[in-house]
Amino acid sequence: MGYRVAVVGATGNVGREMMTILEELNFPVDEIHAIASRKSKGVEVSFGDRTLKCQDLEQFDFSTVDVVLMSAGGTVSKEWSEKIGKAGPIVIDNSSVFRMDKDVPLIVPEVNPDAVKDIRKNIVANPNCSTAQLVVALKPLHDAAKIKRVVVSTYQSVSGAGKEGMDELWNQTKAIYGLGDAKPKKFPKQIAFNVIPFIGAFNEDGYTDEEAKMWNEVHKMMDPEIKLTVTCVRVPVFVGHSEAVTVEFDRPISVDEARAILREAPGVLVVDKHEHDGYITPVDAAGEHAVYVSRIRKDHTVENGLSFWVVSDNLRKGAALNAVQIAQLLDETGTLKSSSGFRSITV
Incomplete structure (x- = not known):
């Protein structure tokens, strides 16, 4: 027997990807419901070879499902996730609302699966897209040689800002070629043929809340x-986040040792050769499940340093894939109970 599943935000980029990945990973689904706002009621979405019509969030009875994948934005999550959890199902929330809540585990299954034992509000938080791929690469190295300091520069695709971000890049690119209006609407500056060193909102210290999310989440999941x-x-790429990462360890670690550790790490694929096909770009990673690590090399400016390049599909490992993997973890640990009362093992 499988589970009764609801996907909230089913018409968005991540919601649609959740539906796809549930089917790709053969998650045991008995029933599936596509949930969206009232204005999207009746909109059709795909689940495998089936077509589902979206149901109204405000009218849906969440006591009839076992697990809810929530990807409708922070405002909706803040209003609904706790209410849904109290109705019975476990909510896997993709927003930032509950990530730092001490009563809500923040989980990347390859990094801190044991956190699933401490669910108090029937809510599990999905990390920020850039954090998810970063910790998958950092955790096996930290286990081998304790990490002291990390410096990260992200190159985040427009899909991280949703469909509106993708539309803006597409429309601005067409407008520039056609001498049309390239005035920014979603982003603070032109994104086509440009990069924007700002994501989120400024904090008092000059960092943005997107940057603060990354260090807060790494501290919660790995090591404070x-x-x-x-x-x-933000960069003019449709799908796929990239990160230039420099790490300082408490002991010497060679490039070969790091490469060997990462090759054995769950969720990581190492593509690291000194040739043009020896590294991964966002285009290569789009549609894939892995976190790719390339260009591993010594950082000669510190005693025990390494630098490397990390790339992943932000709609997948950065969001939808990680959420479904959390659902698999809940299943495999017996934390999630199916409607029949029997646990279904995911292979």
Whole structure:
């Protein structure tokens, strides 16, 4: 027997990807419901070879499902996630609302699966898209040689800002070629043929909340002693976040040792050769499940330093894939109970 599943925000980029990945990973689904706002009621979405019509969030009875994948934005999550959790199902929330809540586990299954044992509000939080791929690469290295400090510069695709972000890049590109109106609407500056060193909102210290999310989430999931500084940059790429990462360890670690550790790490694929096909770009990673690590090399400016390049599909490992993997983890640990009362094992 499988589970009764609801996807909230089913018409968005991540919601549609959740539906796709549930089917791709053969998650045991008995019933599935596509949920959206009232204005999207009746809109059709795909689940495998089936077509589902979206149901109204405000009218849906969440006591009839076992697990809810929530990807409708922070405002909706703040209003609905706790109410849904109290109705019975476990909510896997993709927004930032509950990530730092001490009563809500923040989970990347390859990094801190044991956190699933401490669910108090029937809510599990999905991390920020840039954090998810970063910790998948950092955790196996931290286990081998304790990390002291990390410096990260992100190159984040427009899909991280939703469909509106993707539309803006597409429309601005067409407008510039056609001498049309390229005035920014979603982003603070032109994104086509440009990069924007700003994502989110400014904090008092000059960092953005997107940057703060990354170090707060790394501290919660991995180790609060790791020093981390981040610069988040939006780039004119449709799908796939990239990160230039420099790490300082408490002991020497060679390039070959790091490469060997990462090759054995869950969720990581190492593509690292000194040739043109020896590294991964966002185009290569789009549609894939892995976190790719390339260009591993010594950082000669510190005693025990390495630099490397990390790329992943932000709609997948950065959001939808990680959420479904959390659902698999809940299933495999017996935390999630199916409607029949029997646990279904995911292979």
